[in-house]
Amino acid sequence: MSVRTVERRTPGVARCLGAADTARVLTRVLLPTVLEGPVLRRRWAMALAERFQWEATAVATVRGLFARRGSGPLLMRAFGRRLALVGDPDHVRRVLEGTPTPFSPASAEKRAALDQFQPHGSLISQGRVRQERRRANEAALEPGRPLHRAAGRIAAVAGAEAAAVTRQAAGRGVLDWDTFARGWWRAVRSIVFGEAAREEAEPVRTLERLRAAGNWAYLSPRRRALRDRFVAGLREAVGRAEPGSLAAALPDPAGTEPDVDPYGQVAHWLFAYDAAGMATLRTLALLATHPDAAARAHREAAQGVRGAGAGPAAQSAGQPAELPFLRACVLESVRLWPTTPLLLRESSDETDLDGAHLPEGTALVLFTPYLHRSAPAGAYAHRFAPDIWLDGTAAANPALVPFSSGPGRCPGRDVVLSTASNWLAGALTAGPAHGLVSRTRPVPGAPLPATLDHFGLRFTVRG
Numbered sequence: 001m002s003v004r005t006v007e008r009r010t011p012g013v014a015r016c017l018g019a020a021d022t023a024r025v026l027t028r029v030l031l032p033t034v035l036e037g038p039v040l041r042r043r044w045a046m047a048l049a050e051r052f053q054w055e056a057t058a059v060a061t062v063r064g065l066f067a068r069r070g071s072g073p074l075l076m077r078a079f080g081r082r083l084a085l086v087g088d089p090d091h092v093r094r095v096l097e098g099t100p101t102p103f104s105p106a107s108a109e110k111r112a113a114l115d116q117f118q119p120h121g122s123l124i125s126q127g128r129v130r131q132e133r134r135r136a137n138e139a140a141l142e143p144g145r146p147l148h149r150a151a152g153r154i155a156a157v158a159g160a161e162a163a164a165v166t167r168q169a170a171g172r173g174v175l176d177w178d179t180f181a182r183g184w185w186r187a188v189r190s191i192v193f194g195e196a197a198r199e200e201a202e203p204v205r206t207l208e209r210l211r212a213a214g215n216w217a218y219l220s221p222r223r224r225a226l227r228d229r230f231v232a233g234l235r236e237a238v239g240r241a242e243p244g245s246l247a248a249a250l251p252d253p254a255g256t257e258p259d260v261d262p263y264g265q266v267a268h269w270l271f272a273y274d275a276a277g278m279a280t281l282r283t284l285a286l287l288a289t290h291p292d293a294a295a296r297a298h299r300e301a302a303q304g305v306r307g308a309g310a311g312p313a314a315q316s317a318g319q320p321a322e323l324p325f326l327r328a329c330v331l332e333s334v335r336l337w338p339t340t341p342l343l344l345r346e347s348s349d350e351t352d353l354d355g356a357h358l359p360e361g362t363a364l365v366l367f368t369p370y371l372h373r374s375a376p377a378g379a380y381a382h383r384f385a386p387d388i389w390l391d392g393t394a395a396a397n398p399a400l401v402p403f404s405s406g407p408g409r410c411p412g413r414d415v416v417l418s419t420a421s422n423w424l425a426g427a428l429t430a431g432p433a434h435g436l437v438s439r440t441r442p443v444p445g446a447p448l449p450a451t452l453d454h455f456g457l458r459f460t461v462r463g
Contacts, residue, residue, distance in 0.1 A: 015069040022076040025085065028061040029367060033341045039113050039271075040211035041278070046453040050440050055341075055369045056450035062087060062370040073356050073364070081108075082362045084353075087370060091353060092405075093398035095345055095364055099408035100130060103345035107363055110344050112217040117210035117227060118271070120264035123408075126348075129259050134411070136262035140249040141269075143411040146322050148418060153244050154191055155320035155422040159305075161187040162426030169461040170432040177281065177455045184277045184423070191419060192269060194242025203237060206230045207270055231264065238263040246415065272412050273419070275339035278454040280420040283326075283333040284427065285457050286384050288436040289443050293329065293386060294428075300325045301425035326421035328389035334402035335394075336384070336442075337452050338368035343404060369450065371399040382447035435460040 017025070032054040035045045049055065062085070065074055071088040086095055095103050104126060111124045118124070122133035142148050165183035169175035185204055189197040210227055213220040241247035246269065250262045287294040304321030343366035347358045358364075373381045376397055380388055388394040403410040410416075427434070438458050442448045 015072060015074055017065070017069070017074055017076040021065060021069075021074075022078060024061050025065070025074075025076060026078055029058040030342075030365075032058060034215070036341075037212075037215050038342065039116075039214035040208060040274075041455070042215075043455045046451075046455050050449070050451045050453035050456060053450050055337075058367070059370045059373050059450060062367055063374055073353055073358070075356075075362075082359065084356070084358060084362050084364045086353075086364050086366050087374075088354075089371075089376060089397060089399035092366055092371060092401065094353065095366065096343075096398075096401065096404060096406035096408060099345065099406050100126065100348070102347055102349050102351040103364060104348045105345060105408045106130070107344040107346040109217050109363065113214040114268075116214040116220070116223060117207055117230065118264065118267035119227070119231070120259075120261040121268045122265060123268060129257075132257060132260040133262070133265060136251050136256070136260060137265050137411045139251055140246055140262075140265075141411045141415050143409070143414060146327075146414055146418070147319055148415055149249070150191075150244055150246065151418055152320055154415070154418050155425075157190045158187050158419050158422040159426030159429075161190075162423040163430040166427045166430035166432055166434075166461060169459070170463055173460060173462065175434065175459040175461045177457060180281050181277060184273075184280070187419070187423065188270070188273045188277075190245075192241075192246050192266065192273075193237050194245040194248070196240075196242060197237060200237075203230070203233060204270060206233075207267065211271065231267070234266055235263045238266055269412060272410065272416060276416045276420055278339055279330055279333045279337075280423055281454050281457050282337055282452055283329050283420070283424060284434060284459070285436050285438070285452070286329065286333060286336075286442055287424070287428075288434045288459060289441055290384050293384065297326055297329060297424065298428045301428045304425055305429055320422065323421040323425060324390060325386065326424050327417045328386040329424070330417055330420045331389045331394070331402055332384060332386040335372045335400055336448055338372060338402065340404070341368055342366070343368060343401065366401070368401060371401065373450065374399075384442065384444065384448065432461045432463045435462070 032049060036042060036049050037045060066087050073084040073086050073091060076083050086092060099105055106124045106126050114121055114124050120133065122130055122137055125133050148154060161183045165180060166175070169179055185201065186198050189200060206226065207230060210223060210230060213223050238247040238250065247266055250265070253262055256262055287297055300323055304323050345364040347360055347362040347364065350360050351358050376399070394400045398405070403413040436457070437460055438456055440449050440452060440456070442452060
């Protein structure tokens with residue numbers, strides 16, 4: 001590991017970290033994130049992370065560095081890579097708005113990890129092909145529209161599966177992650193491919209194996225044979241997707257350039273829906289421990305069901321309610337416990353950030369737990385404050401990026417929020433009440449935990 005020093009010229013100019021500070025970033029910020037699993041979460045690591053509150057240590061480390069070194073990007077060199085830790089909200093905005101040029105989302109680390117299961121994903125593509133693949137995603141996912149063209153079907157499927165899972169859990173008296181996840185993935189497969197795929201668990205199981213390999217990025221050998229079988233099976237599933245499903249809305253490959261591969265985008269949708277499941281169960285934990293918010297969410301859910309026609313069939317036939325408060329609760333869950341702890345960009349050319357010189361190939365690291373829990377978050381940093389997503393407070397803070405921001409913002413944001421909010425509405429209106437009995441509980445009146453292990457969440461469910 002080598003370290004350079006540069007003269008500090010202005011408050012915004014980058015500082016190069018010495019060996020000791022670089023070691024702190026590597027061991028307290030980056031290593032815990034890698035151990036938890038950046039592509040597929042590891043149960044044992046998440047349990048340790050919650051027990052010892054790894055994110056709290058990481059956030060404190062980053063906060064201390066910026067307090068001592070100033071707001072400019074903090075430069076370091078490690079493992080042959082030049083890194084820039086970005087923490088100032090205005091710098092965050094400029095980096096994300098500068099996607100894909102001069103700050104490409106297709107960083108070397110991301111390409112190494114995601115190539116394991118989505119070799120043609122737009123997120124790791126560049127130039128013209130990235131633009132075309134992004135358009136294919138947007139054509140199917142309709143970013144910027146709170147209610148997708150398939151919103152009625154999404155609401156019906158998510159709400160019905162949530163109610164079924166809640167009733168099943170009530171029979172046992174307990175809801176845990178495994179019970180939730182089985183129902184969640186039934187809903188996801190139905191939404192993405194159609195009802196016929198509801199019980200076809202194999203594609204997701206294979207994807208998990210490939211994502212586990214992706215956790216190690218460069219260090220894991222390419223599992224090309226398994227990946228090719230997975231991609232071929234996925235394209236076959238998309239080819240027979242039912243009308244009204246998300247996959248059926250993708251452009252026909254025959255009408256696109258051969259290298260665009262619109263069907264190859266679906267692997268990332270499934271990857272993103274895993275993170276959405278984590279956020280959904282954590283949101284349920286927040287509602288189970290915040291009675292005022294729970295009452296408000298229950299009223300909205302009940303009104304939404306009545307307004308849509310009081311049943312899944314009616315919802316599927318028409319447009320459901322937008323459920324703005326429940327959406328805000330999900331966004332707040334992702335703010336408190338980001339499902340993407342590291343937003344990575346790579347300078348595609350020699351560039352400048354507020355006076356800081358960034359050579360081509362510099363990896364820019366945005367550590368979202370720090371961005372979401374530090375200034376200017378202020379009073380709401382460590383509490384459940386869903387109204388910030390409704391009153392303009394969150395929109396005014398460029399450091400709050402639960403689905404990234406700028407041209408690289410997640411195109412599935414609104415579909416994910418629609419699925420998650422309708423799942424919660426279905427769970428809340430199913431009848432039984434959820435009580436959180438996990439060891440770590442996000443209760444009001446105290447700072448919320450920096451790490452919340454979704455695998456360890458456990459609820460009592462009683463009629």
